[in-house]
Amino acid sequence: NAGVMQNPRHLVRRRGQEARLRCSPMKGHSHVYWYRQLPEEGLKFMVYLQKENIIDESGMPKERFSAEFPKEGPSILRIQQVVRGDSAAYFCASSPPTDTYEQYFGPGTRLTVT
Amino acid sequence: AQSVAQPEDQVNVAEGNPLTVKCTYSVSGNPYLFWYVQYPNRGLQFLLKYITGDNLVKGSYGFEAEFNKSQTSFHLKKPSALVSDSALYFCAVRDRGGYQKVTFGIGTKLQVIP
Numbered sequence: 001n002a003g004v005m006q007n008p009r010h011l012v013r014r015r016g017q018e019a020r021l022r023c024s025p026m027k028g029h030s031h032v033y034w035y036r037q038l039p040e041e042g043l044k045f046m047v048y049l050q051k052e053n054i055i056d057e058s059g060m061p062k063e064r065f066s067a068e069f070p071k072e073g074p075s076i077l078r079i080q081q082v083v084r085g086d087s088a089a090y091f092c093a094s095s096p097p098t099d100t101y102e103q104y105f106g107p108g109t110r111l112t113v114t
Numbered sequence: 115a116q117s118v119a120q121p122e123d124q125v126n127v128a129e130g131n132p133l134t135v136k137c138t139y140s141v142s143g144n145p146y147l148f149w150y151v152q153y154p155n156r157g158l159q160f161l162l163k164y165i166t167g168d169n170l171v172k173g174s175y176g177f178e179a180e181f182n183k184s185q186t187s188f189h190l191k192k193p194s195a196l197v198s199d200s201a202l203y204f205c206a207v208r209d210r211g212g213y214q215k216v217t218f219g220i221g222t223k224l225q226v227i228p
Contacts, residue, residue, distance in 0.1 A: 004157070006157075033216075035218075041220060042204065042218050042219055042220030042221050043158070043204060043218040043221075044218075045215060045216070045217065045218075048215055056215055091157055091158065093158075101146055101148075101163055101165055101208070102148060102160045102163055103160075103216060104160070105150075105157035105158040105159070106157050107156060107157045108156075108157050110155075
């Protein structure tokens with residue numbers, strides 16, 4: 001059973017470009033969470049999605065950031081017009097529809113904005 | 115609102131000695147509590163969880179944690195540290211009454227000295 005997949009693992013963007021981060025949850029998992037980890041900081045919750053629904057986006061910056069989890073395909077975290085402060089590791093986690101309490105994390109995407 | 119405090123940025127321990135990584139939490143109701151470990155350039159791996167029952171929880175790689183409701187603590191422990199335990203450790207909390215949003219601490223770097 002493959003784990004949570006994230007791609008790309010490393011992404012370099014120039015200021016003003018768009019970044020698209022993909023997350024494929026574990027098989028059978030319908031809940032997806034995105035987190036951001038800044039250097040020397042902890043893991044910050046961004047958004048919680050179920051298939052075709054955003055459940056909680058309280059951790060998402062109001063502008064430039066969006067997330068989706070379509071009926072088919074991976075979850076996408078999209079950052080428009082990236083700035084240097086967006087440079088971070090972005091982690092996706094998933095959990096099954098029946099609550100097992102823990103979340104399963106992907107390896108992360110390291111975004112560097114130049 | 116729920117929160118987690120990990121008061122130590124770094125813990126140093128000699129190989130073979132017992133280790134403790136501290137965590138205190140705050141939730142409005144009763145908590146679910148978790149520990150995760152992160153190795154360099156990797157995602158988070160689940161170590162253990164407290165859901166209900168025995169206050170002493172045993173997890174992966176010989177780690178255990180003790181839930182103390184009166185002190186609102188959930189310290190991570192291991193009787194004999196290994197060099198390979200050196201990593202970043204995150205405590206996390208989830209309110210039983212809420213949905214699956216988890217709040218993470220900022221992490222404690224554990225350094226096991228040979």
